Amino acid sequence: MLASKGIKQIGKTVLVPALLVSVILSGCANGGQNEESQPSASSPSSSQGAAPSAAAPLEIDWMNGAIDIGDHSYLQSYLEQKFNVKLTVHSISQADFVQKQQILLASGDVPDVMFVYDPNQLFKYASQGLLAELPVDTIAQYAPQAKANLDSFAPQAWYYTHYNAKNYGMPFTYYTGQFNAKQGWRTDLLEKAGVERIPETLDEMTEAFEKLKQIGVYGMSTNGNSYYYAFWSIFGAYGVMPTQWMLKDGKVVNGAVQPEAKEALGVLADWYAKGYIDPEFVTGKDLDKKFIEGKFAYHHSLPAHATDDTVPSSIISSIKKANPDGKLEFAPLPKGPDGEQAGWAWGTGGSMIAFGKQMENEPEKVQKVLAIVEALQTDEETYFAGVFGEQGKHWDWVDPANPSTGGVKFLPPYDDPAKAAVEGLKSNSSIFAGDPVAKLYEKALGTKQIERLQIYNKPMWDLFGKPDVLPSSGQYWGDLTKLKTDAYAEIVRGDKPLDYFDQFVEEWNNLGGKQLEQEANDLYAAMNK
Structure with missing residues (x-):
């Protein structure tokens, strides 16, 4: 059906279009270099990073992904000492990140290195002349293992940084992007309402929701303020995922329309x-809090550890604190009338870093940044220190006798994500370099967590990895996603009749959707020549 077609296309080895072959493949294996020219394991540009030297440290202005990192954090000190750099670190909250990043760049204060969430933002910055070109050959030379990991694990990610036949950044992989979020039911509430088993179909959900209503509990809530999150499992039951590009009858179309x-x-x-x-679904606020308090019974975006009562911060642990008799169980994605079921997944390509235009004249800094990224992604010692901190102080193994089973846990007080963030620490993924190679990510997760991620996994992800990779995405995507978010909310709330959807489709096409659809088909045709 529609979901499986999109997934199969992502897995093709011919994913890279012809127009990118000369750029991307030039960095394969030895990056077009002789073996002797590759950095050795002990060289300053290797994955081990540069050892401290008598030379003055390089000063690098680095805008990280959203995290409330403190001054003189553990991570900053660690990287400065290990790589002989002096970092100026920007700390911007998640909610304000994109807006504040745009304001900073518009003022002319362009960081040397910046985290960029989505391709349409990067395309916008590149079109404004704010970014330095970063040839793929340069990445292959100074971050060869990270480059090889991208090529094998997430080749579609190269679309995210490619603009007007040039590469403008380094994409990261996204290990857990291959899994959809987990669906969970408060089974104690179902029992109280007289529902004997977890609903598996939309019809069964309707029956359960009616019974839950009788005890003063909403059936579900969601983040209606999100262009991708809102009611995703319900759309998946019809074989579509709004705003994702998908293949339908041999043509690329957008699920939103x-x-x-x-x-x-x-x-x-x-x-x-x-x-x-829940009538407050539009705001998307306090979803977990409401679920924990028993305000609604079906949550379709739970983390993999939500049902693990050995994790103090898990959803079930919080439920038990509020109500010792509370229960939570994962469940299959709901089936639609034709048996379809799917959940939103981002795919294996993640976000990216880009370099300010001024870095075209500072190759030494570019090389240093790539060396830092290479080490954080591929060197085990650097990864664990740069992501989890100091063993015995910040973290330890869940089961020291069996590290591979339980993976890593933060120790108090760093088991509070806010306190870990102050030190620059974050579960599994580096704020400077994103996700590591799969073997390190899996070691940190542990086999138990990996098994949880695989439970009820029926992912649906975009044909191109991310929906905003098209040439005109920077021009149209923001307006289109806002239009979709508003129109869908109005229809669900009853502010507009269901037939308003047809007007929405017309507005979508006129606002740039038709242009992007043509570009999507052109890109798909190019990658399947």
């Missing part, structure tokens, strides 16, 4: 009118 999306909206509007959906 498909008739199947309209069908899903009809169900949601009916549920809302009957009082089954």
Whole structure:
């Protein structure tokens, strides 16, 4: 069906289009260099990083991904000492990151290195002349293992940094992007409402929601303020995922404007009118808090450790604190009328870093940054120190006798994510370099957590990895996703009738959706020559 077609295309080895072959393949293996020219394991540009020297440290202005890192954090001190650098670190909260980044760049204060969440933002900055070109050959030379990991694990990620036949950054991999979020039910609430088993279909959900309503509990909530998150498992039951590009009848189309999306909206509007959906779903606020308090029973975006009561910060642990009799179980994604079921997944390509235009004149800094990224992603010692901190102080193994089973845990007080963030520490992924190679990520997770990630996994991800990789995404994508978010919310709430969907489709096409659809088909044709 529609979901499986999109997934199969991602796995093709011919993913890279012809127009990119000369750029991307030039960095394969030895990056077009002779073996002798590759950095050795002990060289300053190797994955081990540069040892401290008598030379003055390089000063690098680095805008990280959103995290509230403190001054003189453990991580900053560690990297400065290991790589002989002096870092100026920007700390911007998640909610304000994109807006503040744009304001900073518009003021002319362009960091040397910056984390960029999505391709459309990078394309925008590149079109404004704010970014330095970063040839793939340069990445292959100074971060060869990280480059090889991208080529094998997430080749589609090269689309994210490619603009006007040039490469403008280094994409990262996203290990858990191959898994959809987990669906969970408060089974104690189902029992209280007289529902004997976890619903598996939309019809069974409707029946359960009616019974839950009788005990004063909403059936579900979601983040209606998100262009991708809102009601994703319900759309997946109809074989579409709004805003993802998908293959349908041999043509690339966007899930947001498909008739199947309209069908899903009809169900949601009916549920809302009957009082089954939390009326505050539009804000997306306090979802976990409301779920823990028993305000709604079905949560379709839970982390893999949500049901693990050995983790103090897990959802079930919080539920038990509020109600010792509380219960939570993972469940399959709901099936639609044709047996479809799927959940939003981002795919294996993640976000990226880009370099300010001024870095074209400072190759030594570029090389140093790539060496730092290479070490954090591929060298075990650097990865564990740069992500989890000092063993015995910041972290330890869940089961020291069996490290591979339980993986890593933060020690108090760093088991509080906010306190870990102050030190620059974050579970599994570096704020400077994103996710590591799979073998290191899996070692940190442990086999138990990997098994949880695989539970009820039916991912649906974009044909190109991310939906905003097209040439005109920077021009249109922001307006289109806002249009979708607003229109869907209005239909679900009943502010607009279901037939308003047809007007929405027309507005989508006129606002740039038709242009992007043509570009999507051109790109798909190029990558399948």
